[in-house]
Amino acid sequence: MTENDTFAFDPEGNAASALGFSAVGVHAGFRADPERLDMALVVADEPCAAAATFTTNVFCAAPVRVSREHLNEGGAGSPAYGCARAVVVNSGIANAATGEIGLENARKTAELVGVAVGCPADEVLVASTGVIGQHLRLAPFAEGVPAALAAMATAADDLAGRTSQGLTAARAIMTTDTCPKHGSVSFSGDGIGYPGVTFTVGGMCKGAGMIMPNMATMIAVITTDVPIAAPDLSQALTAAVNKSFNKVTVDSDTSTNDTCFALASGAAAPDGPAFTPGTPAFDAFQRALDQLATTLARKMAADGEGATRLITVTVRGAATADDADAAARTVANSPLVKTAVYGHDANWGRVAAALGRSGARFNQEDVDIDILGLPVCRAGLVVDFDEEEALRRFEEPEVAIEVDLHAGEESATMWTCDFSHEYVTINGDYRS
Amino acid sequence: MTENDTFAFDPEGNAASALGFSAVGVHAGFRADPERLDMALVVADEPCAAAATFTTNVFCAAPVRVSREHLNEGGAGSPAYGCARAVVVNSGIANAATGEIGLENARKTAELVGVAVGCPADEVLVASTGVIGQHLRLAPFAEGVPAALAAMATAADDLAGRTSQGLTAARAIMTTDTCPKHGSVSFSGDGIGYPGVTFTVGGMCKGAGMIMPNMATMIAVITTDVPIAAPDLSQALTAAVNKSFNKVTVDSDTSTNDTCFALASGAAAPDGPAFTPGTPAFDAFQRALDQLATTLARKMAADGEGATRLITVTVRGAATADDADAAARTVANSPLVKTAVYGHDANWGRVAAALGRSGARFNQEDVDIDILGLPVCRAGLVVDFDEEEALRRFEEPEVAIEVDLHAGEESATMWTCDFSHEYVTINGDYRS
Incomplete structure (x- = not known):
């Protein structure tokens, strides 16, 4: 991929860089250290097109199962997409190998966030990273989610403030990562049918080891303000993940919790039309998404546990x-x-x-x-x-x-x- | 496999334990340290049935190619068997990634040993372990092979002396191994058609890391005094290797030089008949071979580089x-x-x-x-x-x-x- 002036990478970009999204990290209480952020909440102003890719590991964690249901995945490996309003990620506990109780806790998490945000539970996507075999406590969500929403409210009308808050979300999902991993890519709508519009794809991820017990698993949340239907977003995401996160290996393990979410608000061009495959607009979006995902994937590999190179x-x-x-x-x-x-x-x-x-x-x-x-x-x-x-x-x-x-x-x-x-x-x- | 009084494991056994074989390790000069044994020679009193299994790595070393030719292997992975009189193994240089010169050096090694032992070059099997990309020098063989044969002559009529010498061969093939690996299993011919006869399967191996640059590859040499035709020996060896050496992994690498040779002299029952598949005698031999190979394989795994468990x-x-x-x-x-x-x-x-x-x-x-x-x-x-x-x-x-x-x-x-x-x-x- 060659650089082009219409594509601009921002290393400070994150899941709140695209129009229509807020993202915040808080200390909710999954971890003992009160200084350590341990819950990230990403909320869209309106319901969004959403897509995801998930771990292929037979041992998959409860939040993976619940998010698969919410995105109507037909079976492991088939496309997963639908509608979403919020993503909640906790670090510290993976909610893996927790059986029926784990599934129930993941569902209750989605319900709790849905009530707070004002959307159905199945428009909430959930992910967890941390120790396996321990049950997820719901009390931290009950404290953390309102705190995160209150913080978002203070920057509701301020894109710079939202982006600044988004950095805390990237820190909240870290486990053995030594640094937060985030960024955004913007591109011009000129020449692809959206004159004067700037589109943004931003996101955050965590990686490090790759696996239990600290579940140093791969979790990525990508948001964009392009207008796009969920199936087409799914197609673009799958292509980008295959070129990026699926090309990273730290210790040859795929984790029980590996998850990559993408949400598209359409807020940069609310009157559409939607980007569709085969058009210059879709190609430009794919290129931006590939660039972001590849950049995040390389950051993940470079920050493998104990890595020096x-x-x-x-x-x-x-x-x-x-x-x-x-x-x-x-x-x-x-x-x-x-x-x-x-x-x-x-x-x-x-x-x-x-x-x-x-x-x-x-x-x-x-x-x-x-x-x-x-x-x-x-x-x-x-x-x-x-x-x-x-x-x-x-x-x-x-x-x-x-x-x-x-x-x-x-x-x-x-x-x-x-x-x-x-x-x-x-x-x-x-x-x- | 349950233990049975007719099967006796001897931890001091080695490639010279079976009747009809001598084995000696010498310092030939592949390594700088004059105290370090670096060439093992195994010689049969008479031409023997021989079989082998080799690495499946596309990058295979010159000695592997030459030994494959000598055992008429139809192609990588197909059975390899024939007639052999001697096995020579050097440590220190792997003769891998050495191109045509490497093949020529491996062939010249076989010729040199053949002349010294008194057999055709294609009855000599060769193996190397050590640094890759360096050319094998022939001068150490020219010194080491006569020295080894002279040592063997001193114990020619003394089985205890032969077995004692065989321990030096096991030391000579070590690279990063911390201890020599050898043993033998004997079983009675009573009840399987060879009353009063004791049969022995002995051998040595080296393992450790698994790979270059020190080519801590797997090399095993097994000898037995059962009477058996080469194709049947090949069948038994392949079965034993699949249950033993092929079940060991130290760092998930198969090496360029992995080799397991088996030679059968028939000297314990020179008047035959040969053991054939489907008979109690063959089953007993398979069991002894499996036990020896499994014991050696476990020693290899336990001595993986840096291993504590x-x-x-x-x-x-x-x-x-x-x-x-x-x-x-x-x-x-x-x-x-x-x-x-x-x-x-x-x-x-x-x-x-x-x-x-x-x-x-x-x-x-x-x-x-x-x-x-x-x-x-x-x-x-x-x-x-x-x-x-x-x-x-x-x-x-x-x-x-x-x-x-x-x-x-x-x-x-x-x-x-x-x-x-x-x-x-x-x-x-x-x-x-």
């Missing part, structure tokens, strides 16, 4: 798209590749070994590998390279591993992070 | 054998499960998450999980357990994770080890 694995020249994906994913998941990057070791042999077991079809005599822009393997054979120069390049925050299998035309990119002593400390010392 | 993952109640294998393998490969064991954390949520993304079909409401014999999850829900008792049980060297999916009748067991700070140190600090 973002690793970008690109495989080109694969026979099929599935081969490209399998090859890039296997390299990105290899503990040996990840520890080598941690050790600043341009160890292409570990990359080669991962490629070789990935299932992708190629001949070892054809493979080229570059690490940090240095050719380290050509035609399957070792290439002498300047180790001093490699060590210098390892000082950069991002490490590029580039592979050409010379077996076809397909390519894929995955993002991950290195594997550090700190990762073992975080995940080995969590409870004991 | 052996982890045994057993999945029962799977709908299919593939589901059972996928579920057990995904749990065993999960860095989060492995760091939890390192942290002595009976964290069944991470086990559940791995099961959920394994592709195995089950309902989360049906799943039971025990860790170290303690029920920690029943019907997909958390079970209160005595955390103090769990911590006490984590002091044991082996950690059992047992799952029942209640989705069918199939089961699978995998072995792995925990993921420690030391693993990151070994693999992150290897070269830089």
Whole structure:
């Protein structure tokens, strides 16, 4: 994707940047530390088109089930879309492995928020992240939701104030994340049928480890003010997630709670017409959504537990798209590749070994590998390279591993992070 | 498998325990340290039936290609068997990613050993383990092979002396292994058609990390004195490897050099008849071979790089054998499960998450999980357990994770080890 003056990325953007949305984070009481924000509420001024993608893990948490119902998902993996007015996310407790009581608590959460906001319960989407096996308490919502709505009221007519508040929402969904992750992309309606209008796609996400017990799961909330019908929003979201969040791996686990919501208010062009697939407007929206989702996904990978480096694995020249994906994913998941990057070791042999077991079809005599822009393997054979120069390049925050299998035309990119002593400390010392 | 008095395991057994074989390790010069053994030679008194299984990695090393040729393998994954007189293994250099020169060096190694032993080059099997991308030097073989043969001559007529020498071979193939891995199983010919005869299956292996740059790959050499034709030996070996070495994962990598050789001299019953599938004799041999291979595989898993605990993952109640294998393998490969064991954390949520993304079909409401014999999850829900008792049980060297999916009748067991700070140190600090 090339940059274009009509697309502007704002690193301060968030789920309240698009017209028609408020977002606030509060300390509701899921966590003991009163300084720690632990509940985010996103509310649309009016009912919105909504869509989502969810974890494919068989062990899925109660809020995932309830949000799937509210978005009329036909079954795991099928499109999920409908109408929504609010999204509530708590951190601290995942409400996973909680059985019928968990489902009931997730439903009661939606009811409680619906009553407070003034919408039906099935227009409320819910997500949770934190420790599994513990039951979600409702009392914190009973305190936190009114507090969040009161805060929103103070900035109701002030877009800058709303955006500023939105930053607190991004902090409230963090678990082992070391920084909040948010942003927005704006683009002009000129030339795509909406002269003089500026459209915005904003959002927030959390990631880090990827899994229990702290449920360092992926949760993203994206909002936009484009006018679009829910099925078309679902199509755009699924495409964007496949290019971004689904290309991130921190420790090869997909979590029980992974969720990405998108809400579209249409408030930037309330008189429409709606963006529809195949039009320049839809293409522009897809591009903005892709850019935002990719930016958030890279932030997630770079902030993996204990990470010191973002690793970008690109495989080109694969026979099929599935081969490209399998090859890039296997390299990105290899503990040996990840520890080598941690050790600043341009160890292409570990990359080669991962490629070789990935299932992708190629001949070892054809493979080229570059690490940090240095050719380290050509035609399957070792290439002498300047180790001093490699060590210098390892000082950069991002490490590029580039592979050409010379077996076809397909390519894929995955993002991950290195594997550090700190990762073992975080995940080995969590409870004991 | 239940124990039986006619099957005796000897922890001091090795590749020289069966009648008709010598095995010796020497310092040939692949490594700089003159104290470090770095070449193992196994020689049969007469040409033997031989079989092997090899890595499925697309990047396979030159010695793997040459040994495949010598055992007439029709293609990766098809049966490999034939006739062999000797096996030579060097540690220190893997001869992987070395192109045509590497193939030539592997062939010259076989020729050199053949001339010294007095057999055709294609009756010599070769394996290498160590750094990749470096060319194998032949000079160490030119010194080491005669030295090994001279040592063997001193114990030619002395089985106890041969067996004692065999221990040096097990040490010579080590890379990051912290201990040599070997053993033998003997069984009586009484009741299976060979009254008064004792048969022995012995062997050695090396494992540890699993991969480059130190090629901590899996190499095993098994010898036996049963009379058996090469195709039948291949069948038995493939079955044993699938139950043992193929159920071990240290860091989810299969290496470029993974190799398991088996040689059968028939020397315990030189007048035959040969063991054939479907007979009690063949079943007894299979059982002994399975026991030896499983014991060696467990030693390999327990000695994974940086390991502090052996982890045994057993999945029962799977709908299919593939589901059972996928579920057990995904749990065993999960860095989060492995760091939890390192942290002595009976964290069944991470086990559940791995099961959920394994592709195995089950309902989360049906799943039971025990860790170290303690029920920690029943019907997909958390079970209160005595955390103090769990911590006490984590002091044991082996950690059992047992799952029942209640989705069918199939089961699978995998072995792995925990993921420690030391693993990151070994693999992150290897070269830089």
